[in-house]
Amino acid sequence: MSIPGLMIAAPASGTGKTTVMLGLLRALREDGLTVQPFKSGPDYIDPAFHRAACGRASFNLDSWAMERDLVDAIAAEATGADMVLVEGSMGLFDGVASRGASGHGASAEIARRMGWPVILVVDVSGQAQSAAATALGFKSLDPALPFAGVILNRVASPRHERLVRRGMEQAGITVLGALPRRGDLTLPERHLGLVQAVEHPDLDRAIADYAAFLRAHADLAAIRDAARAAHAPSGGMRLPVPPAQRIAIARDAAFSFVYPHLLEGWRRAGADILPFSPLADEAPAPQADLVWLPGGYPELHAGTIAAAGTFMAGLRDHARTRPVHGECGGYMVLGEALIDKGGERHAMAGLLGIVTSHAQRRMHLGYRHAELLAPVAGFATGTRLRGHEFHYSTIVAQPDAPLAQVTDADGAAVPETGSHRGPVTGTYFHMIAPVA
CATH class of the missing domain: 3.40.50.300 (P-loop containing nucleotide triphosphate hydrolases)
Structure with missing residues (x-):
């Protein structure tokens, strides 16, 4: 209809x-x-x-x-x-x-x-x-x-x-x-x-x-x-499937940029979505199969996040045996340090080697196409993803292996390739959908 x-x-x-x-x-x-x-x-x-x-x-x-x-x-x-x-x-x-x-x-x-x-x-x-x-x-x-x-x-x-x-x-x-x-x-x-x-x-x-x-x-x-309509979507189509059964996802003022159709698809497929707040110093649920740190505004709360001992300990404990993925702001928090716009350096989780800075302000904006060079949670090596990148941070250091070959909408290579270390992965782009 x-x-x-x-x-x-x-x-x-x-x-x-x-x-x-x-x-x-x-x-x-x-x-x-x-x-x-x-x-x-x-x-x-x-x-x-x-x-x-x-x-x-x-x-x-x-x-x-x-x-x-x-x-x-x-x-x-x-x-x-x-x-x-x-x-x-x-x-x-x-x-x-x-x-x-x-x-x-x-x-x-x-x-x-x-x-x-x-x-x-x-x-x-x-x-x-x-x-x-x-x-x-x-x-x-x-x-x-x-x-x-x-x-x-x-x-x-x-x-x-x-x-x-x-x-x-x-x-x-x-x-x-x-x-x-x-x-x-x-x-x-x-x-x-x-x-x-x-x-x-x-x-x-x-x-x-x-x-x-x-x-x-x-x-x-x-x-x-x-108001009018000419096209009636046919039935039988599915929203994206979840990358894990039990997904602990950070949800507060610092971590909120995740596309609603992803969460809805995960829920409908039977995944357990387990929200937690790093700003309230909450650890991810210990029974989670995957921890997902969305983007947001961690740069506005860097001191609070750096001091969140329970959150950091729980995140590191999970990463010893199970996957953790971060997008944009979440990726920054998985790194060694985040430098705020005032130039102050805040220690982050240290699960990846990336160091990012908001003191060296530069806009990165646009669609992204990525082909994974390593697995990300439920996505295998070689999976092709489409997403979008929008931030003002600059990479100061990124010693880990690249996670994906990333291009912009016109096919030009993008230097923000994401990175991975063990079961921990991160990207600057926000995933919208896998594509064939």
């Missing part, structure tokens, strides 16, 4: 689509609808905000990293919902040059495949009728892409709104809302994007304010009526 849906997209990052997405999710829920949220692309922060807004788990849909069957399997999570809302990433047509597992990673590809019409959030600051040229270009670029209309954002005045609406009317573009400029409706950010949902001081109140704002300045009935 196909569920009607909409893609909330924009011409570029920073136009306010997250505010619109969260406000719509909450407003539609208040109206009695069950709404299934998704996030297009590899962002691992936004899904937690979606869940807070509508009470339903959000999942990533990614045409570069995921084969079509996996996209369908995740889209099928909408079963039982009245409506789907997908938050796009960057600009609507932005992706990578080289085709991946099923596409180039653009939000437009997901919308086209599923038949979900696009609502374009247009920042009209500094223009009036000219905004229609932007909207018309996005509507016309791909005639196969369903287009519902626009929501105008950062409207300066009633006169400004009238002028922008006149241009949209002349271009044949439906206006579904006009949001006045509001400086107080922004979410706090840090170097990897939004501050995490669990850290927001009053997230529920903020989302309720977004919903009230959308309700006052957008046509919710017209937005609901615009």
